[in-house]
Amino acid sequence: MYRVLRRGVLQNVAGAVGNTPLVDLTGPLSIKNGSRILAKLEFFNPSGSVKDRPALYIVRDALEQGLVTPSMTILDASSGNMAVSLSLMAVCFGLKAKIVVPKNISREKIDLLRILGAEVVFTDPLEGIDGAIREARRLAETDPKRYYYSNQYDNPSNVKAHYETTGPEVIRQTRGKVTHFVVGVGTSGTLMGAGQRLREYNKGIRIIEVQPDGPLHGIEGLKHMESSIKPKIYDPSFANELIKISTEEAYQYSKLLASRAGVLAGLSGGANVAAALRVAMENPGSVVVTLIPDGAARYVNLLLG
Template sequence: MSRPQYHAVDSHVGKTPLIRLNKLSELTGCEILGKAEFMNPGGSVKDRAAYGLITDAEKRGVLKPGSTIIEGTAGNTGIGLTVIGHARGYQTVIIIPETQSPEKLQYLRTLGAEVIPVPAKPYSDPDNYNHIARRMAEERGWFWANQFDNTANRQAHYETTGPEIWEQTAGTVDAFVAAVGTGGTLAGTSLFLKEKNPEVTVVCADPYGAAMWSWFTHGNLDNDDGDSFAEGIGQGRVTRNLEDITVDKAYRVDDQTALSVVYQLLREEGLFLGLSSGINVAGAVKYALDHGPGLTIATILCDSGAKYQSKLFNGEWLLENGLDPGLSVEAAFERNSA
């Protein structure tokens, strides 16, 4: 009898379940399916990008034993880089906008990352968190992961997320829906699915204040249309990961609709998720209501709600920001279609 093979934590990124969202599937007459990315070792879909960025750098010889990885991140990529980095012998320095949830900062520090919060500034500002990370890498000889423009990010999804969804749906997937942060998830997954079946519809779910709805709908980056509390998504430029991809449809999703989805999934499905997951699922529901019934629609459940309890699951914070956790999904969609 052969001995079983065992692997360290970095070998267990991906292969997450594809969960049927029962209530929303019944509501739309479609199969609404969520990829349970909160089950990755670092707790989010960004573990896939982190693993891809690290292993690609190792193959290229730019990341060597004992090196330090630095990255500008809203949190989840930093968590993934820290978890996988520790497993492979690296230290991490994380530059993060100070607007992100305090749970993320504490989690990163607990994991052992050096965390440097900085004022939130647009990409056009030289003191944007990504530019700070790049400069520090150049000055100190560290490896800058560069998740936004390093296409090893989308390649990781091309090699894992896309094939997993294709296999888990037995090739019956009709549409894939994802929001854009770096663009890696939407780009890499859709490139694979479109190769397997060009008829698969690719849908971008975009929060207010981001530019991707405008880009995929009108070909411009006009994003002067509001704001969102969603963390880790909402892009104002075309990153290298987004170049040369086909997106067939884009939807604007407001925070209240996403929040209604998050709370319904918590109360009726037992899924504890963050707002970016709510935006993704809301986008899937919008597409289903517009084009169903009978479709199989896959989306990404990005991470758990644990890192957002001081905001999304805090009644006082919700009240202060005009968000109602008791508003049903049906009511939220009706309000926005009126």
């Protein structure tokens, strides 16, 4: 995905999306049954999260298809990370961004949006991300000429980004040895895109979905699907297995990754690793790959609170 101008110089930071490192957590997690856990550090992306992958594809595809022109504003609803990624891509591609977020998203993310020059609209925290989605839809309908509603929940470019980048990277970085892929769902773009690519490569690879264990949870970025507006790109029957993780476990593993492995993982990364550990323990000799979707820096106050 890197676009190098010459002698290793990128045209802009959009060229630094993807090709994130895979780090071995087997030792730090004290796994001794022959299994390995490998985590893809998505906070190495330019805005600090996995969402740079779909944001780049969504904006680039929309420009190529003529769905967005330079006078238009990119509009989306997000729990934070997609908001930051879209705002960053808007800067890279010379566009404006307007983002609808629930008012309780972390202070660090709101500040990043402001620094990137995005317009921010707040919705009732009690309505969660679904309240933000409803408001973005309403805004898009009131002025379709002004807004390109990128709609990450239903946009096939979201899945395509992971199909063309995350999936192949996991195959290449494990030299094809991955046996289990464990991934939390928000929009489900990572699960559906990377999962499909891995299954095409080897249909024996088990795809494991991770969700919060209840509708009221604190794992930013993940959705409890049963009680939420379901993304159109999501197929509930796609994964081989579903693991539910509590907010407490997500916090616990985020902190544990920092102190034992020096990996500064956000809360969904903690949830993913907690689930990956269960899979590794139940399947001796497995090669379990998971993702750290963003870094701890965005949740420092929460983690210390």
